[in-house]
Amino acid sequence: MTLALPSLPAARRLPRIGRIERYVLIQQLRSLATALAVISALVMLIDFVEVSRGVGSNQDLSALRILGLVAIKSPAVIVQLFPFVFLFGTLGAYIGLNRRSELIAMRAAGVSAWRFVLPSAGMAFLLGVLTVTVLGPMASAGDAMWQRERARISGTAPGAGPPEAIWLREGDDQRQMIIRAGRQDRANARLLDVTFFIYTTQPGGGRTFSERIDAQSAALSAGRWRLQDATGATVGQRAVTYSTLDLPSSLADEEAFERFARPQSTPFWSLPNQIQRIENAGFSSTAYRLRFQQLLATPLVFAAMSILAAAFSLRLMRLGDMARMSVAAVVLGFAFFFLNQFSAAMGSAEVAPAFVAAWLPPILTALAAFTLLFYTEDG
Known part of the structure; x- marks a missing residue:
């Protein structure tokens, strides 16, 4: 049946x-x-x-x-x-x-x-x-x-023309750092002629300038910046010189030396990670979100x-x-x-x-x- x-x-x-x-x-x-x-x-x-x-x-x-x-x-x-x-x-x-x-x-x-x-x-x-x-x-x-x-x-490739300043930004809820480097040494994975502008985040969300550190070089490794021949000055205090100085960092090792690609040059599958990286670095990701x-x-x-x-x-x-x-x-x-x-x-x-x-x-x-x-x- x-x-x-x-x-x-x-x-x-x-x-x-x-x-x-x-x-x-x-x-x-x-x-x-x-x-x-x-x-x-x-x-x-x-x-x-x-x-x-x-x-x-x-x-x-x-x-x-x-x-x-x-x-x-x-x-x-x-x-x-x-x-x-x-x-x-x-x-x-x-x-x-x-x-x-x-x-x-x-x-x-x-x-x-x-x-x-x-x-x-x-x-x-x-x-x-x-x-x-x-x-x-x-x-x-x-x-x-x-x-x-x-x-x-x-x-006009990197290193062939005049040096171009490099700007980075990182931090967390307690502290923000703006980093400016005059040039980079990719062979030795270092930033040269570096200045760190450090801001402290207040409970209300505002930021106040707390310290400036100038260094001859800065290398990023294992979640920290290793500064050589650094001079730091806090607000209201005299400048202090350091032969070496370590600062905690949330950046990946390659992010200090890799420039963000244009939105048009970023593949579709890489855009979400690129957006996250840019926002973690403290920059605007509007162009990448729009793309x-x-x-x-x-x-x-x-x-x-x-x-x-x-x-x-x-x-x-x-x-x-x-x-x-x-x-x-x-x-x-x-x-x-x-x-x-x-x-x-x-x-x-x-x-x-x-x-x-x-x-x-x-x-x-x-x-x-x-x-x-x-x-x-x-x-």
């Missing part, structure tokens, strides 16, 4: 992608590949001219060497332009379907626009996740390599651009004004870009929280795209 399992109601079955959806997805992927190729070619051409006139003018670099520099520099710019890839690619795919009257045939057969627009948006969302987790870190690594190579070729939130919002940006382009393409079928609606879609795409840049500037200036500055533009774009699609499809 066999028991028959009850079949799930139609409303509870998992959605399946049919032939129409697969066909539209394939057309969209082809159009996205074309848009990516065109944008990448333009970016690499511009970067080739920029590198040739910048770094290449100061050094005798071969064309092959310049191409190598462009290959590690351009991916970071291309990844930033991915929203336009989805805008132009999706718009081109649906315009092609419209020109071949395939959209008209789908609508005449009673196929709802939501049936093939939502899978396209879902694919864009998944590609956004892939971009953030895989392609983005690779582009960030390339950008960091480009910064190092440009500094080395231009002769992290922008990366988290990237999949929503791609999906919103895909829906926006599809909504304008559906209106082409009804209104018959292809040029006007295509220009309107491109204008809205650039409007999103400028809104995103403006919001990022507000976030960097701490006028708006990093979360709001990163998520507001894609949310507004997604709402605008859904509103237009609802109006086009359901009247």
Whole structure:
């Protein structure tokens, strides 16, 4: 005797992608590949001219060497332009379907626009996740390599140019130290011409200056600063000279000699630890928090651009004004870009929280795209 399992109601079955959806997805992927190729070619051409006139003018670099520099520099710019890839690619795919009257045939057969627009948006969302987790870190690594190579070729690498002062900050609830070093000796892991400004934290949270210590060198090891030839002076007291002096430290050994990478050069997976390190050192991590939130919002940006382009393409079928609606879609795409840049500037200036500055533009774009699609499809 066999028991028959009850079949799930139609409303509870998992959605399946049919032939129409697969066909539209394939057309969209082809159009996205074309848009990516065109944008990448333009970016690499511009970067080739920029590198040739910048770094290449100061050094005798071969064309092959310049191409190598462009290959590690351009991916970071291309990844930033991915929203336009989805805008132009999706718009081109649906315009092609419209020109071949395939959209008209789908609508005449009673196929709802939501049936093939939502899978396209879902694919864009998944590609956004892939971009953030895989392609983005690779582009960030390339950008960091480009910064190092440009500094080395231009002769501005650490130790090649004038010494630059190093500032550090550390402490706890009882004491804060601001450290300034005139230069560093990486070979011996020391800071040279060092000044320690020590502040005491009061019970109310305020800080008062308590001591200044000048030293010829300071080495960080095993959770302490070892100062050589130091002179310390507290408020209201005479200066005291020390041949060696130890001060407790909460910094890791490498943090005294490693500069924080730019937010754009920091991979997605390293941003949380980088933010924690910067805050532990007493510096502002606003730019890194904003970058992290922008990366988290990237999949929503791609999906919103895909829906926006599809909504304008559906209106082409009804209104018959292809040029006007295509220009309107491109204008809205650039409007999103400028809104995103403006919001990022507000976030960097701490006028708006990093979360709001990163998520507001894609949310507004997604709402605008859904509103237009609802109006086009359901009247």
